């Protein structure tokens with residue numbers, strides 16, 4: 001599926017034209033072509049990103065989740081990028097608020113749905129930046145506007161890498177240790193807890209783990225930080241146990257703690 005931004009632009013123009021003519025449009029009709037994919041504010045955002053040359057086109061869809069769509073796109077200079085478009089309407093507002101409230105970086109965010117989703121996308125951008133600075137492999141963030149986040153596409157050329165759940169690991173121990181190193185680097189190096197770490201949010205590229213999906217990541221000062229960290233540790237331990245590693249939660253904790261002195 002190729003989604004040309006020119007088409008989106010045309011729709012935005014048409015919509016503006018309709019508003020000018022004071023023709024009332026039913027929300028249904030404006031959802032006709034792109035509606036099942038994008039609301040009009042999102043189309044405008046995509047168009048603005050295109051004008052700023054941060055996005056050329058959306059090429060194919062990788063994932064349609066509950067919170068977001070992820071596309072393979074062409075970014076600055078035509079290079080392949082991943083484009084994550086957070087949904088406004090179906091976003092789980094209450095869950096999101098839980099992660100935003102308590103983060104001093106987002107204290108002033110207005111409490112309506114759209115503002116929370118925009119803050120969420122910004123939070124993911126910043127978390128990816130922060131994680132990358134502390135030596136954790138994550139997609140490098142390229143641009144963010146409103147509910148759209150453009151980042152490095154992890155994979156081979158324009159072929160996205162698969163989540164760990166869908167791959168076969170030749171050396172699970174090695175990957176496990178790398179993931180623990182990343183949890184430690186996040187925690188000791190940049191005060192961050194991923195908070196949704198699992199085999200679904202780790203991509204495997206050239207046998208190496210890459211952490212993704214950091215919208216919900218929180219600072220270690222967050223009131224629920226310990227709970228989130230414990231949950232991440234539990235998920236990772238269970239996954240690798242399932243692959244045959246003889247490890248306990250305590251082993252995982254110990255290995256993470258051991259990184260404290262090394263960082």
Ligand SMILES: Nc1ncnc2c1ncn2[C@@H]1O[C@H](COP(=O)(O)OP(=O)(O)OP(=O)(O)O)[C@@H](O)[C@H]1O
Nearest residue numbers: 062063065066067068070082139152153154160213
């Ligand atoms: N930078 C990227 N490079 C390649 N693939 C990506 C990238 N970011 C995300 N993906 C793909 O898109 C999928 C969904 O991304 P992500 O986990 O960030 O969204 P999500 O918030 O989990 O969406 P939902 O939970 O609603 O399904 C990932 O499992 C992965 O397959």
Ligand SMILES: [Mg+2]
Nearest residue numbers: 200201212213
């Ligand atoms: Mg995910």
